[in-house]
């Protein structure tokens with residue numbers, strides 16, 4: 001029975017070339033922003049990209065991609081993801097599309113969350129994708145164990161681990177890297193986000209939370225260090241505008257595409 005279920009999942013994802021998970025030890029370090037920037041960087045490089053948001057209790061991908069409030073369509077083949085661009089090369093799926101109201105709380109225990117993740121993997125018709133980026137909740141919880149287990153038959157490429165330079169965040173990243181080792185999920189690399197603030201007036205960089213911890217951690221675990229992203233108020237304004245109505249969505253889409261500071265993997 002389990003093997004049939006795994007075969008179904010593998011069949012569903014056989015049109016997806018690469019699967020990348022984005023992990024972080026803590027919330028608020030910019031994991032979802034990095035997921036979105038990674039997706040935009042790959043999109044800008046000409047790829048077809050999907051983003052799956054499995055941060056069920058704090059879904060923010062629709063908002064960051066400017067498509068919150070949209071509805072997911074049910075077709076005979078399964079759920080049709082929400083497309084972000086007219087060319088239909090960038091799409092996403094999130095529990096936020098299934099909630100009656102964006103402020104509704106998801107108060108679920110592990111088994112129900114696992115079932116939702118399984119359904120996302122089984123039922124979303126991604127079509128041909130070069131990359132599927134999976135934005136996970138912070139930490140190493142039920143959702144992480146489940147998604148890694150469910151994806152065994154498709155062998156994900158690995159994980160991008162996001163941290164900030166503070167010791168308190170780095171301590172949790174250590175756990176995240178140990179988790180990857182334990183479940184044999186390759187680590188594609190570590191990104192140090194909010195690494196310094198570049199003054200818009202003098203271009204001098206202030207290391208608000210210290211700097212370089214992510215790189216040292218990557219060295220210690222012998223995994224690649226992908227780079228540092230400074231605190232950039234323009235990034236927050238563009239990816240996470242105060243208002244996110246249908247009219248602002250279209251006007252900020254081009255700006256969103258221009259924000260990505262990450263080079264494609």
Ligand code: ADP
Pocket residue numbers: 024026027028029030031032033034060193194195229230231232233235236237239240
């Ligand atoms: P997480 O997914 O880790 O909880 P988010 O990606 O939702 O974190 O980011 C939290 C907040 O920080 C958002 O408002 C986001 O716009 C902002 N943010 C993330 N990275 C940066 C950055 N490099 N510069 C400025 N703001 C950032």
